[in-house]
Every structure is written in structure tokens, then in C-alpha cells.
Amino acid sequence: MVEPPNAKEFLETILSNEQARPPGSEQAAIDNQTMSALLNLLGKKHTIVILHQFATGAGPLRFSELEEVVDIAPNTLSNRLEELTEVGLLTRKAYNEIPPRVEYNATEKAQDLAPVFWYLGVWTERHDLEPVSAADRRR
Amino acid sequence: MVEPPNAKEFLETILSNEQARPPGSEQAAIDNQTMSALLNLLGKKHTIVILHQFATGAGPLRFSELEEVVDIAPNTLSNRLEELTEVGLLTRKAYNEIPPRVEYNATEKAQDLAPVFWYLGVWTERHDLEPVSAADRRR
DNA sequence: CTGAATCCGGTCCGATACTG
DNA sequence: CAGTATCGGACCGGATTCAG
Numbered sequence: 001m002v003e004p005p006n007a008k009e010f011l012e013t014i015l016s017n018e019q020a021r022p023p024g025s026e027q028a029a030i031d032n033q034t035m036s037a038l039l040n041l042l043g044k045k046h047t048i049v050i051l052h053q054f055a056t057g058a059g060p061l062r063f064s065e066l067e068e069v070v071d072i073a074p075n076t077l078s079n080r081l082e083e084l085t086e087v088g089l090l091t092r093k094a095y096n097e098i099p100p101r102v103e104y105n106a107t108e109k110a111q112d113l114a115p116v117f118w119y120l121g122v123w124t125e126r127h128d129l130e131p132v133s134a135a136d137r138r139r
Numbered sequence: 140m141v142e143p144p145n146a147k148e149f150l151e152t153i154l155s156n157e158q159a160r161p162p163g164s165e166q167a168a169i170d171n172q173t174m175s176a177l178l179n180l181l182g183k184k185h186t187i188v189i190l191h192q193f194a195t196g197a198g199p200l201r202f203s204e205l206e207e208v209v210d211i212a213p214n215t216l217s218n219r220l221e222e223l224t225e226v227g228l229l230t231r232k233a234y235n236e237i238p239p240r241v242e243y244n245a246t247e248k249a250q251d252l253a254p255v256f257w258y259l260g261v262w263t264e265r266h267d268l269e270p271v272s273a274a275d276r277r278r
Numbered sequence: 279c280t281g282a283a284t285c286c287g288g289t290c291c292g293a294t295a296c297t298g
Numbered sequence: 299c300a301g302t303a304t305c306g307g308a309c310c311g312g313a314t315t316c317a318g
Contacts, residue, residue: 021264034263039191041268045182045291052178063300073292078301088271091278099299100298105278109266116255116262123255124173125160127248129180132227139230139244184290184310202281212311217282238279239318 041083046072050080054090054106055114061104084110180222185211189219190245193229194253199242223249 089110095101223229228249234240
């Protein structure tokens with residue numbers, strides 16, 4: 001089973017938060033815009049995998065650690081980390097040491113995405129993505 | 140509030156599903172492979188947005204409907220729909236009519252991803268993705 | 279008329295080499 | 299160690315074309 005971070009408490013909190021937005025409100029429009037931006041961000045290559053690392057494992061991650069785990073070119077990793085930092089999902093702290101050290105941390109905003117990854121793990125326990133016969137593609 | 144598909148029942152089901160996999164088992168390795176394939180699929184451009192459409196709205200969607208909502212080139216949409224159909228997340232039904240009509244439906248496997256999008260909606264009610272000041276990117 | 283195949287131009291990504 | 303520079307290739311967007 002995938003590690004539930006603190007899933008139970010968290011989900012109970014969510015479920016008790018009924019009817020937060022009037023469906024046609026101006027705030028709802030902003031939410032849609034945020035959703036669009038979020039999906040657009042998550043749609044970029046490797047972004048989900050990177051966030052998955054931060055959401056599941058606790059503590060800071062270094063550039064080289066991510067490079068090993070994620071299987072990504074350094075320039076692309078650099079771009080992704082910058083993008084995620086810009087929108088406040090990660091923080092970056094550079095130490096003036098030799099050899100240099102840079103630590104990336106998930107913000108609370110990013111940690112609030114943890115249930116997504118946790119649930120994706122649940123999903124993979126119940127399903128696969130094996131190619132389907134041509135007959136089963138119709139219905 | 141974003142529409143919870145049947146959030147309460149769903150989450151209770153999930154939360155009661157403790158310790159389904161022995162962590163080092165062969166099945167766990169397959170899960171990881173599935174997860175990798177899933178993230179790789181979701182990482183492709185527009186895939187998440189497309190699945191979002193199927194997961195939130197009920198009922199079949201037509202090619203042209205998706206084309207309007209998703210803002211995607213027709214060739215790319217065609218590719219995505221084929222990929223999603225191949226792995227069993229969508230089914231495709233073509234009617235022999237004039238004008239022609241093709242309907243895509245989410246399979247149960249795809250519907251089981253709905254909680255992901257539902258929760259992303261919850262997340263957007265609590266957070267945004269506005270650019271963060273340079274000072275706040277450090278910590 | 280809709281869904282999709284084809285061709286081309288642009289953007290994004292990967293691999294390697296290199297720098298502070 | 300943590301990136302940046304450069305280049306080649308894969309992927310995506312747009313327009314056109316085609317089949318049913």
C-alpha cells in the first residue's frame with residue numbers, strides 16, 4: 001500500500017468543507033483559471049514525477065538526487081525546478097559551500113497535493129495500462 | 140464546491156483498504172511500472188485536460204466537443220484519443236451516419252481517476268499559482 | 279459535415295560538454 | 299555539485315486534404 005501521509009485526518013477535513021463556493025461566483029471563475037494553470041503545469045513533462053518525489057518523501061531534495069531518481073536531462077530539470085519555484089510550490093535554498101549545495105523544499109501548497117499522488121498509487125494497485133484488444137475499444 | 144462524484148463512499152472505501160500490498164512483492168514492482176506508465180501518459184501534453192473532461196462531465200464526448208473545450212490541434216487530439224483508447228481508459232464508438240458521429244466514453248478505469256480531478260478542484264479553492272516574489276522563493 | 283491523415287514549421291526535450 | 303550552452307531530434311500546432 002502506498003504511504004498515506006496523514007490521509008485520514010486530511011480527508012476528513014476536506015469532507016467537512018461542504019459547499020465552499022457559490023457555483024457561478026467570481027471566485028469560481030478564478031478557481032477555473034487556477035485549475036487550468038495547474039493542469040497546464042502538471043501536463044509538462046516530468047512535472048508530476050518531480051512533485052511526486054516531494055509529496056511522498058519528506059524533507060529537502062537536492063538537484064543531483066532528483067536527477068538520479070527522475071531520469072531527466074539537467075537542463076530540463078533546471079527548467080522544471082524554476083517553474084515550480086516561481087509558482088510557490090517549491091522553495092530553493094543555496095548554501096555557500098564547496099562543493100556547492102542547493103536544497104529544494106516542498107511548500108505547504110505542494111504538500112497539499114500529496115493526496116493526489118497517494119491516490120494515484122491506490123489506482124495503480126487496482127488497474128493497469130496494458131494495451132487493450134481492438135474489440136474492447138468499441139462499445 | 141467541486142462536485143464530489145461520490146466522495147464520501149469513495150474515500151471510506153479507500154481508507155479501509157489498508158496494507159493491500161507487501162512492500163517488496165512482485166506485485167509492488169508491477170504497480171511501480173504501471174505508475175511509471177501512468178505518469179508518462181499524463182505527462183504528455185493535453186492528456187490531463189482531456190481526462191479531466193471525461194472524469195468530471197458524465198456521458199460521452201465527441202471529437203468536436205473536445206476540440207472546442209481543450210484548445211488542441213486536431214491531429215494531436217486524434218493522437219491522444221487513440222493513446223487513451225489503446226490503454227483502456229476510453230472506448231470509441233463510431234456511428235455510420237451522415238454527418239458522421241464518433242463518441243468517446245470513459246471506461247470504469249478512467250472513472251476511477253475522477254477523485255484525482257475532484258481533489259484538484261478542492262485544491263484550487265484553497266490555493267493559487269500566482270508568481271511568487273523572488274524573496275519568498277528562498278527559505 | 280465530421281473525424282482524421284498528411285505535410286511542414288516551430289517549440290520543447292534529451293544528451294553531452296562545459297563552467298563557477 | 300549544480301547548473302548553463304549547444305545542438306540534434308522528437309513532439310506539437312496549423313493548414314490542407316481526404317474518406318465516409
